[in-house]
Amino acid sequence: MTPEVAQALQEIRATFSENQVEHTEDGAGGAYIRVLGLDLGEGFLPRQCWLAVHLTHMYPAADVYPQFTNAALERVGRPLGPALSAASWQGSPATQISRKSTGWRAGIDTAATKLTQVLQWLKNS
């Protein structure tokens, strides 16, 4: 892992200190990172989800994009919002979340803040 990706992993662990965070190195300096056991609230089935991202060796200049979550995620009473599509994460079925950051500011915007924002967006979408 590059020092920048290693630092991002540390920040994610600190931000989601109540959750399990797992990672696999990608062999080029990046890492596949997954945060488990996130609570989406009563509006979702299942209520708990995971969020994952692939930080590449271009981080932190590069945006943290796309993001992934459970394959079988449903919203109670209405369909999921836009920017969600069927995909795979590390060979298993997943839902891709396509939330890009226009005007990403390297060093100010971080992987941890992006995951927090995406989780918030998912809850409110």
Add this chain to the structure above:
Amino acid sequence: MAQEQLKPWVVVSRSSDWKRLEKHLFQADGHEHGAVLCCGVDKANRRLIVRHVLLAKDASDFVQHGYSYRLEPAFISRALTKCKNEGLSYIAVHNHGGHGSVAFSRTDLASHERGYPALLSILSGPPVGALVFAHDAVAGDIWEPAGRAVVESMVVCGARRQEFFPCQLPMRAMLPEEVNEAFEAQVHLLGARGQALLGRLQVAVVGAGGAGSMILQALTHLGVGGLVSVDPDRLERSNRPRVVYATPDDEPTSRRMGTLKVDIAKRGARIVCPDMPFETYPLSVDDPSAAAAVTRCDAIFLAADTAVARHVVNAISHQYLIPTFQVGAKAIPVGGRIDSAFAVARILGPDGLCMWCAGLIDSTKLQVDALPPEERAAAEYVPGVRQPSVYTMNAMSSALALNDFLFTFTGLQRSQDLGPREYDFLNRRALRTVLGKARRVCAECERRRGRADGLRLPIRWTPSAA
């Protein structure tokens, strides 16, 4: 104490920094003046890259003692702190009178012997040393833990490249007679000095497709000293007509893949200049070996249109102060008709553009380009639309960039303007490019400028890097 004589260094500066320093050193009073250069260290290529110029105030920072002048301890301490904080080399500077040749005085050398061992141990790593300037000349005495080295030359990069030596070199003597004859018509424009300079330059071309292959061909014809070609791609049938020197035999068949584009370029260069060194890197420029090869060049052409190539080359250009010439040609179809068609040439790096400041790199596209191919297709947020690409449009952007290279490097360019240039084909107009909205905070060019090896390049991570 006897010290080992090490390989010489070359000092590299932006034109804007050199102008500040030159104005400070060569004042109307005709006296000596002083400064410190805080330099990034390019260890592999023995280059000291100027990051900060600290001018010493006369009578307080730079004081006369008897017949000589010296930098005061408080000023030296401030400069050392700056160097130590950023891992930079400390280079003290002063001037002598005279023109065309210069050397340290015995007093100068004695002061180096007294002071530099202590400065070396304070910085614990980067070299320390001194430069002495006369008009059109520079000499250097650089101290390293392993020994001592002279400065071969100082290169000033900007609208007009300049190079200073300890004494004026007989440039005509550096140009072999047969080369002189082969490039006779060119020598009428560039002079023997300009042609000799071209013959010493190592040039990297990132991208060997439509524009890149043309640039490689043209640089071979100009008589540059050596080429580094970087491109991971193989020829496809759909791009064969645009790639210079490609033949139908290079196209992929059911039994074999297409020829590597870098190999096609090398084959073409061999026809024109059989002996010219030509290194091929069939890799993305974010591969460590390709990036290292680009980093040791005197100039870079960027003819690859990925965000990864833009980011990496932009970083190398600013970090190692390597003048970089970026080309692009685009036709934008809107609703079944061509809305605009243009060619553009941009100068990046020392006193030139930063692609981040100019809004020419999109962070999300950078991420998508950096993903492995199997993930990239799924992640693309703009559906993959094939952009039009036309030989003659590539030729225009390549010609603009090549002539920018030629006229800035040989010192023929009069204008100080390094702004981008654009040609609008539909309206048959040459334009100045309107830059994208500049970022309020550019995290890239300021922190990278002149840092050389002191900052990691955004390239693939290898176990050895760890």
